[in-house]
Amino acid sequence: MKIYKRHSWDLSLDEAVAIQEKLQAEVITQDQFKEPIKYVAGVDMGFEDDGRISRAAVAVLSFPDLELRDTSIVKRPTSFPYIPGFLSFREIPALLDALEKITITPDIIFCDGQGIAHPRRFGIACHLGLFVDLPTVGVAKSLFVGKHEELPQTRGSWQPLIYEAETVGAVLRTRDGVKPVYVSSGHRISLTTAIDYVLRCTPQYRLPETTRVADRLASSTKD
């Protein structure tokens, strides 16, 4: 699929901050895509050799039946350290290599991490969204920024995630009695629509099927 390179990846932390602040202005948090959605994708990362090697994986599933239709895995040297607030600079380079090889362009991409629920409203889902110019959703396994009320134990219930007096995402229960996930808009999709698609992609487990498939691909010892 097509990738729109917006900047180089050889950056200092100060330059990375400048890029986040500049590109943030281009993020769209409203629905801007045509339905019906036919394909959904999930991306995930794995590491080897104490983090020196990155493994990126992409899984494209049909929607709404969620059957595997395309996959891609790439391995390359890791070029940026993990620093809270700058996850995208560590993971996106490899993810783009993997996405470039995908033959089916998905209609929505689920990312492992936050969207606008980020200190500068520019988490990995937003960053990736601008590079692929497709709807992206951040589905994180843990809280990064913001606070929220307690939420019911039933699947489908959710509470707004508030940060600096703004709703930046939602805490969503995707399975009864199981730890919730943190959903936020990445690009070209609203929060309520994002929640709807996350629920439609989590028929059985806590995380979206797309992410689960990508996760096992990125974790496999093979190449």
Add this chain to the structure above:
DNA sequence: GCGACAG
């Protein structure tokens, strides 16, 4: 200044 801190 002191903690907290997506993966």
Add this chain to the structure above:
DNA sequence: ATCTTGTCGC
């Protein structure tokens, strides 16, 4: 993210 067995609970 990754290093790792058994174990508690439905």
